[in-house]
Every structure is written in C-alpha cells, then in structure tokens.
Amino acid sequence: MLIPVLIGMSIITFSIVHAIPGDPAKAILGEKATPEAVAQLKESMGLGKPLFIQYVDYVKGILSGDLGTSFITKTSVAEEIGPYLAATMELSFAAMVIAVFFGMNLGILAAWRHNTGVDYTAMVIAIIGVSVPVFWLGLMEQWVFAQDLSWLPSNGRIDARMGFEPITNFYFIDALIQGDFVAFGDAFRHIILPAVALGTIPMAYIARMTRSSMLEVMRSDYIRTVRAKGVSEFLIIYKHTLRNAFIPILTVFGLQMGLLLGGAILTETIFSWPGIGRYVYEAINNRDYPVIQSGILIIAFIFVMINLIVDLLYAWIDPRIQYGKE
Amino acid sequence: MTKTLLEIKEFKMHFHTDKGVVKAVDGIDLSVNEGEVVGLVGESGCGKSVTSLSVMGLVPTPPGKVEAGSIQLAGRDLTRLKRREWRQVRGNEVAMIFQEPMTSLNPVFTVGSQMIEAIRQHRQVGKKEARHRAGEALREVGISRDSILDEYPHQLSGGMRQRVMIAMAMVCEPKLLIADEPTTALDVTIQAQILDLMRRLNQEKGTAILMITHDLGVVAEMCSRVVVMYAGQVVEEADVNTLFSNPKHPYTAGLLRSIPQLDKRSDRLYSIPGNVPNPRQMPTGCRFAPRCEHVQSICLDREPPLFHITTGDHTSRCWLHGTEKEDVDRDSSRDVVRS
Numbered sequence: 001m002l003i004p005v006l007i008g009m010s011i012i013t014f015s016i017v018h019a020i021p022g023d024p025a026k027a028i029l030g031e032k033a034t035p036e037a038v039a040q041l042k043e044s045m046g047l048g049k050p051l052f053i054q055y056v057d058y059v060k061g062i063l064s065g066d067l068g069t070s071f072i073t074k075t076s077v078a079e080e081i082g083p084y085l086a087a088t089m090e091l092s093f094a095a096m097v098i099a100v101f102f103g104m105n106l107g108i109l110a111a112w113r114h115n116t117g118v119d120y121t122a123m124v125i126a127i128i129g130v131s132v133p134v135f136w137l138g139l140m141e142q143w144v145f146a147q148d149l150s151w152l153p154s155n156g157r158i159d160a161r162m163g164f165e166p167i168t169n170f171y172f173i174d175a176l177i178q179g180d181f182v183a184f185g186d187a188f189r190h191i192i193l194p195a196v197a198l199g200t201i202p203m204a205y206i207a208r209m210t211r212s213s214m215l216e217v218m219r220s221d222y223i224r225t226v227r228a229k230g231v232s233e234f235l236i237i238y239k240h241t242l243r244n245a246f247i248p249i250l251t252v253f254g255l256q257m258g259l260l261l262g263g264a265i266l267t268e269t270i271f272s273w274p275g276i277g278r279y280v281y282e283a284i285n286n287r288d289y290p291v292i293q294s295g296i297l298i299i300a301f302i303f304v305m306i307n308l309i310v311d312l313l314y315a316w317i318d319p320r321i322q323y324g325k326e
Numbered sequence: 327m328t329k330t331l332l333e334i335k336e337f338k339m340h341f342h343t344d345k346g347v348v349k350a351v352d353g354i355d356l357s358v359n360e361g362e363v364v365g366l367v368g369e370s371g372c373g374k375s376v377t378s379l380s381v382m383g384l385v386p387t388p389p390g391k392v393e394a395g396s397i398q399l400a401g402r403d404l405t406r407l408k409r410r411e412w413r414q415v416r417g418n419e420v421a422m423i424f425q426e427p428m429t430s431l432n433p434v435f436t437v438g439s440q441m442i443e444a445i446r447q448h449r450q451v452g453k454k455e456a457r458h459r460a461g462e463a464l465r466e467v468g469i470s471r472d473s474i475l476d477e478y479p480h481q482l483s484g485g486m487r488q489r490v491m492i493a494m495a496m497v498c499e500p501k502l503l504i505a506d507e508p509t510t511a512l513d514v515t516i517q518a519q520i521l522d523l524m525r526r527l528n529q530e531k532g533t534a535i536l537m538i539t540h541d542l543g544v545v546a547e548m549c550s551r552v553v554v555m556y557a558g559q560v561v562e563e564a565d566v567n568t569l570f571s572n573p574k575h576p577y578t579a580g581l582l583r584s585i586p587q588l589d590k591r592s593d594r595l596y597s598i599p600g601n602v603p604n605p606r607q608m609p610t611g612c613r614f615a616p617r618c619e620h621v622q623s624i625c626l627d628r629e630p631p632l633f634h635i636t637t638g639d640h641t642s643r644c645w646l647h648g649t650e651k652e653d654v655d656r657d658s659s660r661d662v663v664r665s
Binding site for chain 1: 382384412414415416417418421424429430431432434435443444447448478480491
C-alpha cells in the first residue's frame with residue numbers, strides 16, 4: 001500500500017505544482033526582467049526540459065535522498081525542512097494529546113451517563129468543537145489568555161531571549177537532553193495555546209466517535225458478563241468497554257493526525273509557529289517548486305506512516321485481527 | 327430441613343419508558359432452597375429474564391424500577407443493596423451464565439485473564455494462585471488442556487465457550503447459579519453435555535441452580551421444582567413430576583401439549599392460540615384469559631390469585647381451582663388460597 005500511495009502522491013503533487021499559473025523565474029527576477037534573463041534562469045533551474053524528464057529527475061533525486069534545492073534560498077530542501085517539520089510534529093503531537101485526553105474522556109462520560117444532562121452537555125461541547133473556526137479560536141485565545149490575562153505567550157516556540165540552541169529541533173527533547181528545565185517550561189507555555197486551537201476539532205471528533213462506539217459496546221453481552229462478575233464500574237468502562245470500543249476511535253485518531261500535520265497552516269500563521277504548513281505556504285507564494293513538491297510529499301509520507309501504524313495497532317488491540325495469515 | 331436460599335416475595339420490576347410503563351415482572355413469588363434446581367419456564371417476554379437479572383442487580387435503573395417486594399438471598403434483602411455491596415454479591419454469592427456463549431466473553435482478553443479477574447475480584451490471592459485456580463475450574467468443566475488460559479474466545483467453539491462461562495461462574499463457588507437459557511444457542515449434543523455438567527456441579531458442590539428456560543425438555547431433565555411464568559406473573563408452581571403429569575393451569579397444559587411426541591401421530595402440532603399480551607396494556611382479570619379455552623366470565627373481570635391445589639405445594643393462578651368466596655379469606659401475604 002505504502003509504495004503505490006507515495007508514487008501517486010508524487011505524480012499528483014508534481015502535476016499540480018506545475019499547473020499553478022505563474023512562472024518561478026519571473027517570480028524571482030521580478031516584473032521588469034528581460035525575456036532572455038528569464039529564459040536563462042529557467043534553463044539553469046532545469047525548467048526548460050520536458051515535464052516528463054523533470055519528473056524523472058525529481059524521482060531520481062528523491063530516491064537518492066535529494067529533495068531538490070530551493071529556488072529562493074538556494075539551499076537543499078532536505079536540510080532546510082528539518083526544523084519546520086520538527087516544529088509541526090511537536091505541535092501536532094501536543095494537539096493530539098489534548099484531543100485524545102479530553103475527547104476520549106468527554107465521550108466516555110457522555111456514554112456512561114447516556115441520555116442525561118451530562119451526555120447532552122458533552123455533545124453540545126463536541127458540536128461547538130467541530131464547528132468553531134480555528135482562526136477565530138486562535139485569535140480569541142490570544143486575546144484572552146495572552147493579552148488580557150497575560151498568562152501565556154501568544155507566539156513562537158520559545159522566548160528568543162533565552163538563546164536556546166536546538167539540537168534535534170524537537171524543543172522538548174532538546175531541553176531535556178540539555179537538562180534545561182527553564183527552557184522546557186517556556187516551550188511548554190508556548191505550545192499550550194496553539195495546541196489547544198489545533199486540537200479542538202480532533203477533540204470533538206474523537207469525543208463523538210468515543211461516545212457512539214462506547215455505547216455500542218456497553219450494550220453487548222460480554223459487558224453484562226463482566227458486570228455479573230462483580231467488577232467495578234471503573235474497570236468495566238476503562239478496561240473492558242474502552243478496549244473494545246477503541247478501533248473506531250483509533251481510526252479517527254489516525255485520520256485526524258494526518259490532517260493536523262498538513263492542515264496546521266492557520267494555527268501556525270496565527271501563532272507564528274515556524275512549521276511545515278507555513279513553510280509550504282510561503283513556497284507556494286514564491287512558486288518554489290522543489291519545496292512545494294517535497295513538503296507535500298513528506299506530509300503525505302507521514303500521513304501514510306501514521307495510518308500504517310494505526311493498522312498495526314488494530315491487531316494489537318483486537319486479537320481477532322491478524323495480518324498476513326490466511 | 328432444607329434452608330431457603332433465595333426468596334423472592336411480591337417482587338415488581340417495572341420499566342418506565344416514553345410510551346408508558348412496562349410491567350415486566352408484576353408481583354412474583356419464587357423461592358430456591360439450598361442445593362435445589364428450580365426451573366423458571368415461560369415464553370419470550372414473560373419476565374423470566376428480567377427476574378433473573380433482578381437477582382443479579384443487572385437491570386438498568388432507570389428505566390427499570392423496583393416497585394415493590396423483596397429479593398432475599400440467605401436472609402439479606404438484595405433490593406436494598408448499594409452499588410458497592412452489589413459487587414460483593416455478584417459473581418461471589420450468585421453467579422450467572424447467559425444464553426449466548428458466542429458473545430458473552432470479552433473478545434479482546436484471553437480466557438485466563440477473564441477468569442483470573444473473576445477470582446481476584448472476590449478472593450485475596452496472587453496472580454499465580456488465581457491462574458492455578460482458573461486452570462482447576464476449567465478442568466472441573468472438562469477442559470483439561472492448559473493452553474486454554476492463553477487462548478482468546480474466538481478460538482473456541484460455542485460449547486467450549488459455555489463451559490468457560492460455567493467455569494468462570496463457579497470459580498468463586500457461589501451458593502446460587504442462575505442459568506439463563508444456557509443451552510438454547512447450542513447444538514443438541516452439546517446441550518446434553520452442558521446439562522450433564524451443570525447437574526454434576528449441583529450434586530458435587532451443592533450449588534443451587536435457577537434454570538431459566540422455555541425448553542420443557544431441559545426442565546424435565548434438570549429440575550426438581552418448576553415455576554411457570556406468564557405475562558410477568560407466576561401462573562403455576564409444582565414439583566416437576568406433578569407438573570408434567572397433572573398440569574393445572576390452562577397455560578401450562580397448553581405448553582405441554584405443544585411438545586411434539588413421537589408415539590402420537592397428529593397432523594398438526596398444537597399451539598396456544600393468540601399472542602402474549604402487550605405489556606403496556608395488560609388485560610383486566612386473568613392475563614391469560616384472551617387465549618384460554620376454559621375462559622369464564624369471572625376470568626375477564628377479576629384477576630385470579632394463586633390457589634393451592636390439594637396435593638402438596640402445587641399452586642395455580644386460575645379460577646378453575648377456586649372461587650371468589652375463597653379469595654376473600656386468602657392468605658394476604660402470599661396471595662395464596664387453600665381449596
């Protein structure tokens with residue numbers, strides 16, 4: 001599955017990128033450039049060749065670990081993209097932790113107190129959660145928690161005045177490696193607002209899926225058996241029911257995680273988060289083909305990998321699911 | 327003198343739904359002595375499963391509500407138990423096995439872990455000891471391979487799963503085992519094995535069994551006493567021989583006539599005409615009257631009490647066995663009249 005998806009993705013992104021109106025050479029040289037200069041630049045960027053040859057060159061490059069060179073910065077995309085990718089993964093991961101924790105517990109609570117005020121309140125929260133626009137939520141958070149209350153910083157990954165030197169570009173990991181707990185705390189304070197903004201929609205989806213899945217399992221015969229054994233309500237819910245209800249929840253988790261990685265542009269823009277969404281967005285404005293292609297391909301690759309992991313987790317959660325055995 | 331283990335008195339469990347009150351169990355009396363096997367018989371929807379679930383405290387409330395009566399287990403009223411106290415009773419003093427062995431075990435945990443959970447819920451033992459006991463209990467029900475503890479339910483057949491269910495129910499040596507149609511979903515040959523197993527456990531361990539079934543064959547084979555339920559009420563109670571040889575209530579008689587018999591040829595199998603009444607609109611008077619071939623005018627007006635038939639503990643809720651006059655001096659506490 002993995003290989004055909006990636007080949008397909010590379011063809012689609014390549015085609016779309018080249019179909020974008022606008023000429024990168026013109027974008028670089030400006031409106032007043034002479035046609036000769038533009039043609040010369042195009043030639044040097046390899047854009048003069050037929051599209052098919054360009055695609056073959058691009059794929060050859062990828063296979064040898066070369067994601068191309070940015071037209072604008074003239075540096076290798078493979079080198080350049082690392083910090084952006086790390087920033088986005090850190091943010092997405094934090095958002096997912098929030099989404100999973102609050103979403104699942106909200107869904108569990110709603111299912112446990114089915115058809116009561118608790119259930120209705122939880123589901124209203126979930127509906128608001130899926131419908132609230134991310135940019136609005138982000139701005140409101142900044143307004144209330146950063147500006148009015150001054151509790152949390154409103155943008156960036158860490159206070160620049162700290163002079164923090166990243167190693168892996170995952171700031172939390174870096175801070176721990178260096179034993180710098182002040183930096184860790186500061187990075188933590190910086191990530192809260194964007195993570196909440198980004199995590200709200202997946203939180204709501206997870207809550208709804210958890211609720212319906214839990215309700216279905218709670219009516220099953222084996223939950224009645226567990227109850228007949230005298231097991232406590234807590235274990236019935238969190239051990240027996242949740243484990244069985246987990247597969248649909250995990251599916252939503254995988255899909256939402258992919259969306260977070262690729263769809264964090266708004267959040268990253270509002271909170272000045274130097275992530276891959278903004279990186280690719282700027283590349284699109286500049287017609288920076290290698291960056292767009294490689295950025296999208298990497299996002300697609302991560303998305304596919306996450307869903308592969310999700311598939312493997314299915315088998316771990318439910319012993320009835322087995323792969324590769326007939 | 328045998329001691330009463332379970333005594334259900336005047337018990338009413340009603341369900342309050344949007345469309346009205348469903349009187350699923352409407353004032354039943356039922357007792358099980360220590361070591362006794364009692365059959366609870368009736369059609370689908372007559373309230374026998376709700377009765378059994380009530381003894382386990384497994385009826386969801388709401389919508390269910392105990393309207394009246396009590397369920398005494400060894401002298402303790404279960405209807406007054408708190409959530410925490412219920413957990414001491416379930417699986418420990420009373421255990422239950424269900425109709426659907428295929429879906430009654432949690433598919434994502436091994437047989438061993440589910441059994442160990444049942445043991446450690448009620449006994450202060452370590453994991454190793456619990457695992458040992460689980461293996462013992464499974465050998466008791468005829469599964470001798472040790473690997474079963476590490477197998478998942480989907481790897482077992484229906485009969486094996488029901489054995490596991492029984493082993494799990496018996497593992498804390500409950501005084502009462504409630505079996506809700508334990509053989510209905512099984513093949514005939516497996517049914518016989520499971521019934522044999524339950525009878526053996528009853529004889530060897532002295533566990534009382536409340537056998538809920540609509541299969542009179544199971545009753546004949548297993549039970550010493552039978553309680554017949556119809557539309558949320560007990561309509562007849564007798565020891566098993568009396569019931570089969572001399573059924574008093576027209577409903578019981580109808581049930582017995584609808585069993586196919588090899589020695590008698592008939593073109594059509596008898597069936598009781600009509601359907602079970604809508605539980606939201608019970609008929610006034612006798613609840614069986616609309617389907618009864620002996621119906622009299624009194625049956626449509628007044629609900630019959632349980633009349634004592636002359637022989638022993640045989641009771642029947644039918645006007646054929648008593649008159650209204652006798653009803654006046656009935657024993658008010660048990661709703662029973664001597665005739």
